[in-house]
Amino acid sequence: MSLPSHLFGPMPSDPAIPATRRSSSAIDPSRVSDLPILRRVIPPLWQAMAASKGFDIRARVQDRTRLLLDCRTCGGVMVTRVFTVVNAKPQCPHCLAARRSAQAEAAGVVFLAPHPERVGYGVFRAPCGHELHRQFELIDRVARGETGLRCGTCLADREAEDARRIGWERIGPDPSARGPAGYRRLYRHTCGHVQSILAANVAWGQCDCAGCGDTWTARPSRIYLFDLRIPAAPGRPSRHWMKLGYSAHPVKRHRHQLGLPPEAAVKILRVVEMPTGHAARRAEEAAHRRLRRAHPEAVVPRVEFGDAINVTREIYHPTILQRLEAEMDRIQRERDDEAAKAISVPASP
Incomplete structure (x- = not known):
């Protein structure tokens, strides 16, 4: 079996094949005679170990630690270390290249070569003609129909x-x-x-420019921090939560949109003015990502607030009030920094 030499490249690991990584290198049969042969005895134990793993030792080459092997599966020639033959399982680069080519073909792409820098990645040609750098494990899943591949x-x-x-x-x-x-x-x-x-x-086409548009994304908005308290009632314990969100009209938001019970007490702890609704939404989403990552235990689960408020998230326990205040400080600071940048950039002629 003969495969193009560019398919071998540096030997990256293959997750599906347990073997010593980068322990073997493929040899073009026409260049075997160029290898320096060492006239040394090959111990019978080495031959037996190689045979048990599907290889024959042809010669000792290059130095005392390397062997020239013939693969019994494909007939390919390779150089590997004595240690690999005795203590591990040699991996035939010819067989590996053949499997990767077949795997890529099943996935609808062409295997070009192992990635020269990223272990576990290969270079492939997509049907559109563009080159893709993808993990071999991903190509295997594509071949099995478990996922797709896009350019x-x-x-x-x-x-x-x-x-x-x-x-x-x-x-x-x-x-x-x-x-x-x-x-x-x-x-x-x-x-x-x-x-x-x-x-x-x-x-x-569902987007509007926050710079020149006329929808809420372009109009000024506000990020707010609410202190929400709902007194106890028959069959319901008292509740105390914090809510961080954005709205052009925070007062209208808590009075008419949150669906809170009439007895609820709402205190607006902080409001940060934002230049556009788009900027407010981005800053609020980033703050929630940071809060969920840093304090997952402070996020009030949906089952706890139930139908007491018309939201599905963005509710926190008051234990992280200090962190919520810090987030509001950060939002205001980043808003001021963006405004300063905008002023410092000269207008286009």
Whole structure:
């Protein structure tokens, strides 16, 4: 069996094959005669160990620690260390390359070579002609039909076309996005305003410019911190919670939108003015991510507040009031920093 030599490359590990990583290297049969042969005895124990693992020792080469092996499975030639033959299982790079090629073909791509820098990754050619750098484990799952595979270059092209269709220019991924927010991209509107938007919203045309638009995203908004207290009632204990959120009208929010019982006492602890609804939403979402990560025990579960308030999250126990205040400080500080940057950037002629 003969495979192109570029398929072997440096030997990255294969999660599905327990073997000593980078312990063996493929040899082109036509270049075997170029190897320096050591005229030394090959102990019968080494031959027996190699045979039990599917190989034959042809010679000792290069130095006293290396052996030239023939693979009994594919007939390929390889160089490996004595230690690997005796104490581990040699991994035939020819067989490995053949499996990866077959695996890639089943996944609908072409295996080009192991990644030169990232262990466990390969370089593949997608049907569109673009190169993909993907984990071998992912390609295996694609081949089994467990997941899909998409070309990042083609995806970026589609997103750019979606943006152009509605008057935006795709800049690239939003570097500040994490988790589900990782689907956000940075876009520049025809007015020059740069905004982070979910790519799916751009595809559907469901977005408005926070710089020149006339919807809530472009209008000023506020981030608030509420102290919520609901007295005890028959069959219901008293409740004391904190709520951090955003609204253009915080008072209207707690009086008419939260659905609190009439006896509830609400105190507005803090309000931070924000230039746009878009900026308020982004700052609020980032604050909640930090709070959930740092204080998961302080997040009030939905089952606890039930139908006492018309929200599904963003409610905290008062034990982290100091941290909530710190988040409001951070939001205000970042707002001021952004405003200072905007002033320092000269307007385009």
